[in-house]
Structure formats: structure tokens, C-alpha cells
Amino acid sequence: MKLIKNYLYNVGNQILLLLVPLITVPYISRVLGPHNSGINAYTNSWVTFFYLIGQMGVMMYGNREIAYTRDDLGTRSKTFWEIAFLQIIMSSLSLLAYIIMVMITSSPFKLYFLYQSLWIMAYGLDISWYFMGIEDFKKTVVRNSIVKLVSVGLIFIVVRGKDDLSKYILLLGFAQLAGSLTLWPYIKESISWVKLNKLKPFSHFKGSLLLFVPTITTQIYMVINRIMLGQMSTQSLLGQFDYSDKIVKLVLAIVTAASTVMLPHMANKFASGDIKGIKKSLYNSFDFVTALSIPLVFGIMAIAETFAPWFLGKHYVNTGHLMLFEAPMILFIAWSSVTGNQYLMPVKRAHEYTLSVTIGAVINIIANYILIKLLNVNGAAIASVISELAIAAIQLWMIRKSINIGRLLNNCWKYILSGLVMFEAVFYLNQHMLMNIFALLIQMLAGVIIYGMLLFILRAPIIKQASLILKGKNKLVE
Template identity: 80%
Template sequence: MRLIKNYLYNAGNQILLLLVPLITVPYVSRVLGPHSSGINAYTNSWVTFFYLIGQMGVMMYGNREIAYTRDNIENRSRTFFEIALLQVIMSSISLFTYIIIILLVSSPFKLYFLYQSLWIIAYGLDISWYFMGIEDFKKTVVRNSVVKIISVALIFIIVRGRHDLSKYILLLGFAQLAGSLTLWPYLKESVSKIGLSNLHPFSHFKGSLLLFIPTITTQIYMVINRIMLGQMSTQSLLGQFDYADKIIKLVLAIVTAASTVMLPYMANKFASGDVQGIKKSLYNSFDFVTAFSMPLMFGIMAIAGSFAPWFLGRHYVHTGYLMFLEAPMILFIAWSSVTGNQYLMPVKRAHEYTLSVTIGAVVNVLANYVLIRLLNLNGAAIASVISELAITGIQLWMIRKSIVVNKLLSSFWKYLLSGVVMFLVVFIINSHMTMNIFSLVVQMITGMLIYIGLLFVLKAPIIKQAYLVFKNNN
């Protein structure tokens, strides 16, 4: 029951993260325009590397280590303070390095780069990993909800034209910082005091570094296409790509919310030696993300062409084509979130996880270099899909000796068939309707009914899972 509540909390948080852009993106994309949106995407892509260097893989490492020690308050408290101190030290070094580089390098976007430094400070103080480790997702969800609602209101009040790009960047940075600070007061009731002389923060350096490598390499293939597009194309085209990528990742977040919840759960099972429980949870989780990602993937593909210019504005026609091309990432990332975050990471096979995402990053850079030159924006979208497919394939191969891969994929055809039929029906409806809020709702409901109906007919495992959950909670 606790696991279900945590998923619902985290899924609710991801839905909030999805709803906020649904409210703000149509406004911001029109007010700032593709060029200013591209500048924001370009400068934020660079600062991302620095705040990740500052975090040193703490988000995943801290989450896992707290899960290992959560039943002993003294060990848990010491672990928290040591990891948090390491995070602050590394973030301070990263911030200092970033500021020096920005001041020394000549760039027309120097001021925007400086404003983006707020993200380094915000992530340096982010301790959400602690509450995830003790499986207390309610606090992080409440925090995010309040901060997001306030920031949405401020966007409409403060950002009024293309000259307000600086205000927009500062607003997002301060909102992130406020979100990080609001979690600290909750520690009073959760950790005990540990003397500074008893803390050894750098004892966690090696462990966090091992998880930092896959984190930074993952980020490389997530932002390298933006950086390469910024260098090889125009800021306006980069803005088109950035919005397509953001919409895909926001939809994906609903599915991958399960991985955030399952990581500490699986880590705690591993610490207690429950190998069979880990495998059972893995099979169920894989089936769950397959069932949920398939309609999201095909639904995006069916409506993308008319949705993008309606939602973002008439200047974003090509964004729809990019969304169509990037949609398969929803399935591939959903799968790798299970094999990587829910299995390889909790059972201390981080080196294999690191290898998979490193290969994916290399594939992404090479594919971007070739395909952007050949296909421009479309090439960047295709390169992203290829790299995610590579990571998923490698991870499935890595776990083949401990997990029955055929069992993971045994019901895949049922979800695929249901998704294809849903896609064809919704695509036909979409081509005969003018895109507006009414037609969008009609298409979503129609697609959902067709997909769920076919799952019942084909007796997909997710139906049995849903029934058991409902039965156990009544």
C-alpha cells in the first residue's frame, strides 16, 4: 500500500509538471518567440553540466544509500550529513569554475549564462534524494506543487515580451532555488545531530563518482543535440527542437515516475537479501511501463502534426514532425528506467549501467554529427531515438543471465497491437477535425477507450495487475 501511495504521489507530481507547461508553454513560446526560446535552451544546456558536476551523482547515490540505512536513525543521519556536505562542497567548486569560465569567454549570451548559474546553487542545496530514500514522497510533491503554482503566476505577471528573456531565466532559477530550500526544515523531525568531527564526506566520493559518470553521460546525450544544433544551425530552429523534446519528456515523466519510487524500494529489498522479491517486482514494473508507454507513444504520433502549431503557435509547425520522430523514445526510456534504475542500480551493478549510458552517449554524439548535417532538425530527433534504443538494448543484454528477458517481453505484442489500432483510429479522426480543446479531448478519450478495450480482449497482464491492486485496497 505504501508503494502504491508513493507512486501516486510521484505520478501526481509528474502530472503537475506536465500541466504547468500546458499552461505556460503556449504563452511563453508566443511571447518570447523561437529565437529567445532557443537562447534559453542553449544557455541552460551548458549550465546543466555544471550543476550535475556539483551534485556528483548524489541524486541517485544518496537515494540508494539512505534506503540502505533508513531503519537506523544514527546511521541514516550520518549518511545524510556526509553526502549533503559533499554535495555542497562540490557544488561550490562547480559554481566558482562556471563563473570564471563565463567571465573569461567571449559570448553574446554572457549575461544569460550568468543568470543560469542560479541552477547550480539550487541543485547544490537540493536534498530531495533524502526523502526519496526514506520513501517519503509526500513532502517533495507538496513542495513542488506550491513552488510550481507560484512560479506559473509570476510568469504571466513578469514575462510580457521578448525583451523579458532575462526575467524568465531568473524566475525559473529562483523558483528552483526556493524549492530546494523549502525541504530543509523537514529534517528536524527526521535526522539526529551528528558532530562535524564525526563526518567524513569524502568517504562517499568514490561511490557518488561511480554514479556521477552515468549521470553526466546521460545528460550529454540529452543536451548534446541542443548544443550541436546551436552551433550548426540557428537559435530559432533550436527553439523548435527544444519544445518538441520537452513535450516528449514531460509525457514520458508520467511513466518513469515509477522508477523514482521503485529505486529505494528495490535497494531496501536488496539490502535485506530478497532476490526473488526483486525479480517479481521487476517483471511487474516492466509490464506496467510497457502498458502505459505504448498509448502515450502512439497517441503523440497520431496528433503531433496538428497539435504543435495549435498549442505552441503557427511558427512551430515543424515541431509537430519532430514530436512524431521522437515519440518512440517514450517506450525505450521507459524500458531502460526499469532495467537500469530499478535493477542495475539498486543491486550494485552500477558499472554495467555506466557502460550502457556511456555507449549511448557516444552513439548519440556520432549520430548527431552525421544526421544533423544530413537532415538538420530531423536528424537530431532521429539521433536521440537511436541512442535510447542502443541503451535499452545493451541493458537487456546485460541482465539476460539473471532475468528472463523473454518473460519481460512476452506480452509486448498485445500492447503493440492495441497501440497500433489506437494510432490508426486517432490519426484518421485527427485528420478530419480542426485542432482545438474539444477535438483534443475527443481524440484522447477515443484512443483511451480503444486501447483499454483491446487490452481486455487480449487479456493483457496489466489488467490482472490492476484488478489485484483494486482488490487489495478494498
């Protein structure tokens, strides 16, 4: 039951992350406009590399290592302090390098780059990986909820016009930093102090570095399209793409919440030698994310072209087209979140995970270079989907000898067929209704009902799993 609660906490957090932009994005997109939104996306893309270098893969590495040692207070405490100090040291060096880079650059966005440095500080002090490792998601969710709600209120008070881009960037950075700081008081409940002379933070450097490589390569193909668009296209089109990507990724977060919960759970199973339990969890989790992601893909595609200009403003028609192109990557990322984060990482096959995302990053860079030249901003969206498909396919191939791939994909046709029928119905409604909040709710409700009924008729596995959970006889992923 604890696993289900953690998943619900994480889903609740992802829903909050979804609801906050539903409130702020329509306001910010209109107040700042596509050009200033593009500047924010461009400068934030660069700082992302630096805070990831500072974290050195600690988010995933620390999560896993704490899961391995969580039953021993002494070992857990020593592990925590060593990883935390490594993170602070590396983030400090990264911050210094970033400031030097900004000061010597001749970019017209230098001031905005400096304001973005708050993100490096915030991630340098972020210890949410510890609470994920001990499977205590409540604290991180409560923290995120408070910070997000406060920042929403401040956005409406502080950001009032196109000249307030600096205030917007500073506000987001300080909110992230405050969120990181609020977790530290909680560690005294489950961590004891360890003398400094007994700590060896750099003993974790190699292990963290091994997970840093896939983290940074993953980020490369997540932000390279923004950087390349900023160089090869206009800031306005970059702003259009950024909002499309954000909306798709926010919806995706509901699906990938399962992976965040499952990584420490699987790592703990592996530490105790429960290989059979790992495989069973994997099959159920793969079916779960497939069942959830396919209707999200078709749902976004059905409403995208009318939703974007209604939600973001009349200047964002292109965003709707981009959402159509990007939507399929929800399914591919959902699959790789299971094969990678829930299997390869917990069972210490990180080198294969690293190889898959590295190949994906290379494919993404090449595809972006070619497709942006040919199709401009549409090319960036298509390149993202191609790279995510490649990563999912490579990881499925990598686990083929230990996991029955046929069993993983056996019921996909039921979800795809149900999703296609749902798409036709929702698209028809979308084309015959004036887009507003009432119409959107009707279309969403119709989609849920149609998809659910078809899954019931086709006897999809997710229906049986849901039934058993409601009866208290099954935990879905156990």
C-alpha cells in the first residue's frame, strides 16, 4: 500500500505541476510575448547544462544508493552526507565556471544569463533524492506544493508587462532555491551527524559520474533543439516551440511519476535479491504506462490546434501544430522510463542505459541539424520524437534476453485501437465546438468514457489490475 500512496503523492505533485501552468502560462505567454518567452527558454537552456554538471548525476545516484542502505541508520547517514557534500562541492565549481562564461561573453542576454544562475544554487542544495530513496514522497510533494502556490501568487503580482522578464526569471530562480532549502530541516528526523574526518565524498565520484553521463546526454537532446533553434531560427519561433514542449512534457509527467516511485523500490528489491519480483513489477508497470500514455497522445493530437491559441493566445497558432508533432513522444518516453529507470538503472546496468541515451542524443543533434534546416521549427519537434523512439527501441533490444519483450508489447494493440477510436470522437467534438473551458471538459470526459469502455470490452490487462486494486488484492506494480 505504501507504493500506491507514494505513486498517488507523486501523481498529485505532477497534477499540481500541470495545474500551475494552466493558471500561469496563459498569463505569461500574453504578458511576455513569444519573443521574451524565447529569451527565457534560450538562457535557461544554457544554465541547465551547468546545474546538471554541478549535480553530477546525484539525483538518480543518490536516490538509488539511499535505497540500497535505507535499513541501516549509520550507513545511510554516512552515505547521505558524503553525497550531499559532493553535490555542494561540484555545484560550487559549476557556478564559478558559469559566471566566468557569462562575464566573458558578448551576448545581448548577459543580464538574463546571470539571473538564471540561481538555478545552479537551487539544484546544488536539492536533497529530494534522499527522500525519494527512503520512499518518503510526502515531504517533497508538500514542499513543492507550497513553493508552487506561493510563486503563482507572486507571478501575478510582480510580472505585469514585457519589461518584467528579469523579474520573472528571478522569481522562478528564487522559488526553486527556496524549495531546495525547505527540505533540509526534515533530515534530522532520519539522519545522524557523521564526523567530517570519516566522510569520503569523492568515493562516490565515479558512481555518480557514471550516472551523470546519461543525465547530461538526456538533457542534451532535451534542450539542444532550443539552443539550435535560438541559433538557426528566431526567438519568437523558439517561444512557440518551448510552450509546445512544456505542455507535452507536463502531460507526460503524470505517466513518468511511476518511474520516480519505482526506482528506489526496484533498487531495494535488487539489493535483497528479489529478481522474480523485479520482473513482475516491470511487466505490470510497462502495461500501466502504456495504458495511460496512449490516450494522452491521442487526446493531445485531437485538441491541439484549437487548444493552443485559446490557451496561450492568438499569436501561438504554431504551438498547436507543434503539439501534434510532439505528442507521440509521450508513449516512447513512458516506455523508456520503465525499461531504463525501472530496470536498467536499479539492477546496475547503467552502462547500457548510458549507451542508449548517448545514441539518442547523437541522433537528436543530427536530426535537429538536418530537419531545422528543412522544416524550421517543425523539424525540431520531429527530431525530438525520432530520438525518443530510438532510445525506447534500443533499451527494449538491450533487455530482450532477460525480459520477455513479447509479453511487454502483447496487449499494446488493445490500447492503440481504443486510443484511435477515442481520437476520432474527440477530434469530431473539437471541430464542432467553440473552444472554451466547458468544451474542453466535455471533450476530455468523452475521451475518458470512450477509452475506458473500449478497454473493458477488449479486456485489457489494466482493467483487471484496477479491479484488484479496488478490492485490495493487488498493488498494481508489485
